[in-house]
Amino acid sequence: AQTVTQSQPEMSVQEAETVTLSCTYDTSENNYYLFWYKQPPSRQMILVIRQEAYKQQNATENRFSVNFQKAAKSFSLKISDSQLGDTAMYFCAFMRNQGGKLIFGQGTELSVKP
């Protein structure tokens, strides 16, 4: 069975600085998807970024980028130029290549301080 682990329950960063959130996972699959979702105080789940395991190139979306290390089963999220609106709970998630359920980590609560 697949598992996803986020070892940092809480983190904080100063506005305009860079922060990295960690995520590790366990799977015997070779092809799969990895995601980061954010959940701000409104509780809406918002997709931040997606990575296909067969792609060696790390995904980027504006200020958000990932460091995908397939052999180490590591999938960290880097947020550059942090903004107050980035304050949220961040969840890492795994999905098999064939689709189906998302398996979520426990979440990291990020606070961006002015």
Add this chain to the structure above:
Amino acid sequence: NAGVMQNPRHLVRRRGQEARLRCSPMKGHSHVYWYRQLPEEGLKFMVYLQKENIIDESGMPKERFSAEFPKEGPSILRIQQVVRGDSAAYFCASSQLTDTQYFGPGTRLTVL
């Protein structure tokens, strides 16, 4: 293109009553997923449906919970004889084929 719609946003039920949660997927999406988020926890998968079919219900409690996604209309998550432990946020997500899932705003169920 409208996002995933869920209603109601907030639902209050007394113990023993029934709760019905509705989810309309994004236009063009035929795959629907339900997740539950207990207070201070992450999201846990409940059930995966396509039109008129349950694909995976491995996360659904064996009793009192059921889900459907009819040919016409929204997907429904039904909880019979609710108990206080059912109080949670219930999220619906949809996808096109087996791809990225987009979430609705959630329904917050409170059982008194």
